[in-house]
Amino acid sequence: MNTDLGFIRKDVEINAEGTLIKGWLYLPLRKKTEPYPAIVMAHGYAGLKEMYLESYAKKFAENGFAVVLFDYRNFGDSEGTPRHEIDPWQQVEDYRHVITYASSLSEVDSESIGIWGTSYSGGHVLVVGATDKRVKCVVSQVPTISGSKMAHRRVNGDALTELLSSFAEDRLNRQRGGDPVYYSVVPGGEFENSVYKSKDALEFYLKGSEKFNNKVTLRSIELSRGYEPGAFIA
Structure with missing residues (x-):
């Protein structure tokens, strides 16, 4: 207390x-x-x-x-x-x-x-x-309003095709009992890919707390693409 x-x-x-x-x-x-x-x-x-x-x-x-x-x-x-x-x-x-x-x-x-x-x-x-x-x-x-629109701004073209394929591979691997695939939240973590790449994001997360663990599952990214909280505003 x-x-x-x-x-x-x-x-x-x-x-x-x-x-x-x-x-x-x-x-x-x-x-x-x-x-x-x-x-x-x-x-x-x-x-x-x-x-x-x-x-x-x-x-x-x-x-x-x-x-x-x-x-x-x-x-x-x-x-x-x-x-x-x-x-x-x-x-x-x-x-x-x-x-x-x-x-x-x-x-x-x-x-x-x-x-x-x-x-x-x-x-x-x-x-x-x-x-x-x-x-x-x-x-x-500063709310998230549309996960799909945000995702479209961040990833498109060949990179999107590769990302969608990685979602499917991760799901198959997890169904077979494998461990989840992880991304770093910001660059500098143990995983090559990261969710955010800006200098502001790097400073925000890494200076926020010693308890912060710089990783999220790949499925977290997949799930965010279909999240549309703005539909509830009205």
Whole structure:
């Protein structure tokens, strides 16, 4: 349990139907006779709770919100396999599990739960906010809107043909019991191919946390191509 000016932070474990999602619960220290409104939040693509987000969670807690900041399954302190696989729809479900946990706390007003996301999770919160009536507020920062359009901008021509073939080969190998194929998230990892190549991305990920592991499964890339959270905005 960690304390700071204006709030307390506790490690928490959340049962996601047999898989433990782990995170931090922030509670304001200011005295209040009624439960606190709550914010559920998580990082974007391959991000961990230790990567820059605590400054947001602290500010929210200092201003009277309970906050649950968590790692998705397969990442960080949370359980789940394959490690470092990003299934956007499963991450949407992880948000729902954490909302359920938050709503069960005596310190939280279950009728005043909001969700916060950035980048890939900015897309997740659009989906959750549109489909889960327990959510009363959505903050979506620089969100993923269309996985297919983003994929088209990044890869085309012969490179696309090669990528699609690698998806099929990976699926066949995994069905036969082989290990997943991995990409580095940014250049400099143990794998030749990387998801992001810009200098900004390199600095963002590698300076975010010592706990960051520079890899994701190839299937994470495949799954992102069909993810269209912008369809839920209306």
